[in-house]
Amino acid sequence: MEEAPRGSRLNLAVLVEIARTVERRDALAHAICAHAVAGLGLAGASISIVNHDAGEARLDSIAAVGQLSSFMADLSMPLDKPTDATRTALGGEPIFVGNPHGVQNGSEPANGVARWRNGFGAHAYAVLGLNVLEGTLGVLTLEWPEPQPFEEEERRNLQLFADVVAIVLRSSTSGSPVDVAATLPKPSCDDAELAAYQLNGRGLLVPEAVAGAWTHAPAVRAWTAVTPAHPEEGSVAFAQVAGSQNGGLACAVGAVSAGPKGGAGEAVSSATGVVRAAVAHGSTPAEILGMVGSSMRSQTSAAWASGVVVELTQATGALEVAEAGAAALLVLGREGRFELVLSDSPPVGASRTAVTTRFQVVLPADRVAMISGGRIASLSDPACVTKARHILETLPDRGGEETARSLLAIVCGEGLAAAVAVFEPLPQGSGEAE
Numbered sequence: 001m002e003e004a005p006r007g008s009r010l011n012l013a014v015l016v017e018i019a020r021t022v023e024r025r026d027a028l029a030h031a032i033c034a035h036a037v038a039g040l041g042l043a044g045a046s047i048s049i050v051n052h053d054a055g056e057a058r059l060d061s062i063a064a065v066g067q068l069s070s071f072m073a074d075l076s077m078p079l080d081k082p083t084d085a086t087r088t089a090l091g092g093e094p095i096f097v098g099n100p101h102g103v104q105n106g107s108e109p110a111n112g113v114a115r116w117r118n119g120f121g122a123h124a125y126a127v128l129g130l131n132v133l134e135g136t137l138g139v140l141t142l143e144w145p146e147p148q149p150f151e152e153e154e155r156r157n158l159q160l161f162a163d164v165v166a167i168v169l170r171s172s173t174s175g176s177p178v179d180v181a182a183t184l185p186k187p188s189c190d191d192a193e194l195a196a197y198q199l200n201g202r203g204l205l206v207p208e209a210v211a212g213a214w215t216h217a218p219a220v221r222a223w224t225a226v227t228p229a230h231p232e233e234g235s236v237a238f239a240q241v242a243g244s245q246n247g248g249l250a251c252a253v254g255a256v257s258a259g260p261k262g263g264a265g266e267a268v269s270s271a272t273g274v275v276r277a278a279v280a281h282g283s284t285p286a287e288i289l290g291m292v293g294s295s296m297r298s299q300t301s302a303a304w305a306s307g308v309v310v311e312l313t314q315a316t317g318a319l320e321v322a323e324a325g326a327a328a329l330l331v332l333g334r335e336g337r338f339e340l341v342l343s344d345s346p347p348v349g350a351s352r353t354a355v356t357t358r359f360q361v362v363l364p365a366d367r368v369a370m371i372s373g374g375r376i377a378s379l380s381d382p383a384c385v386t387k388a389r390h391i392l393e394t395l396p397d398r399g400g401e402e403t404a405r406s407l408l409a410i411v412c413g414e415g416l417a418a419a420v421a422v423f424e425p426l427p428q429g430s431g432e433a434e
Contacts, residue, residue: 014039014304014350015161019168022344028172029063031346031353032165036142037065038352043122043145047130047165049138050079050089059089059138066143084127085139092129092136094159099124099147124148126158130166137166189225189409194401195239197222201314201428203247219314220249222423223400225408227374229265229417234258236268237373237417240275245282248314252279252288253419254307255326255373257347258299264417267303270295275309285309285322286357289348293324296349304349308370312362312425319362322355324348326376330407332392334365340385342376364427367392369404374411374418384410395424 014035022028033045044066051060057079064075079086084095100123122143130137140162148154196208198218211218224239235257244250252275258264274295278288288309296303306325312318321329325347331339339360346353362368369392371379378384391398391406398406400422408420 014302014347015164015168018346018350019171022346024344025169025172026062027344029169030065031351032168033063033065034346034351034353036140036161038350040142041145042066042142044141044143046141047138047169048075048085048089048141049130049169050136051076059086084125085141088127088129088139089136092131094129094155094162095127096148096150096155097125098150124150126150126155128159128162130162130169132166132170137170140165189227189405189412191228192225192405192408193228194405195224195241196401197224197241199243199249199314201247203243203314205241205243205249217428218426219428220312220423220425221400222249222251222421223404224253224419224421225401225404226253226419227408227412227417229268234264234415235373235417236264237419238268238272238275239419239421240272240279241421241423242276242279244279244311246311246313246315249312249423250279250310251312251370251421251423252285252307252309253327253370253372253421254292254305255417255419256296256303256305257417258301258303263299263301263303267296267299267305270299271305284357285311285320286355289322289324289355293348293352293355304347306343306347306376307372308343310368310370312423314425317361317363317425319360319368320357321360322357324355325350325372326374327372328370328376328379330369330371330388330392331360331362332367332369332389334363338389338392340379340388342379362425364425367395367422367424369407370421371407371411372419374408374416375413376411376418378410392422395422400424 018031022031029047036045046061046064048059048061051058058076059079061075088095124144124147126142128140130140197205198208198211199205199220201219222241226237226239229236235255237255240252242250256264256268256271258267271292274291278291292305296305306327308323308327308329311320323343324345327343329341391403395403404420404422408418411418
């Protein structure tokens, strides 16, 4: 059990990132369960909340990951029904059951009547109260595939994890709206690192300054803005733009966080190396984010990454998108439509949850912005959404680099790394040679 304290610290660090990047309570609870299963090697995990809305106090499951997750997701029971979960919900005291089926360590496979044990996926479990100042919010249930001794130190670490989960879930259900616009930083980001690129019709991408010798108009223009990296900070952002194997544009923005000071720099170097190699190999956006997650788990200390990865196919306008953690994609259509998608997935490296892909169409003269890191929750505020839309609408007046910097200012926060990429496919024959 010597690894328990280290595992607990890793889980708490990731909880902070999950809480900062996932807002809906059910998605937040699911992300917590997914991380617990991956980080502790569990057979399953679930979260249930005490509900008094129906006149009868009940314990309602809001998230479950593992063998019985499809069943647990809809489970609801009266609080007066005598179960381990309801007893913990009423009293707040944890329950640890290390070997409910009497499995013998090192024994031969069970024969005869004892074979019924083989059908169980969980051979130890803990029911932990989600205790807050007002009382017990609900319960966190963790299940192990093997019997557990549950020594005292491990019990303390597991309850500490549950206490932080309770605080996170309590904050997510607060009825007091936050005026995000009033707390925005000043829109300067003067120290942001800026870059500009052009992609020609054959898929060659070069810095804008180098494209001056081109005799044909570019097919896509792209700009990035990234907060500068400081060795002592716990998070570092990155932006990568490249031509893809299909002749289109591949772009990734992300923010990497790590436990010890200075660890984020090493982790982001690993992440950017993975992105470059994966793009060159022709990997999909979902595969790229998945590999970034694997690189985070290979770090010596706790590390995780948020990000958006896209690939634009010039011939069809198809945009393949993968997002995780503190990430958002904004699209301003040439006819005025505006779309904003905030990721509700946990950061990669925080769990082994599969990264999913979605598709949409981007037309010439549409403007696309990718944002990751910082105070991404600002984009859930209508005033910030209006501001972001205005920034994209005024791109011709601002210029691409200033547009990226202005979007970065929306999510900038002291000590929080963030990155932005903006790109615009151009109508054929309408641009000017650079």
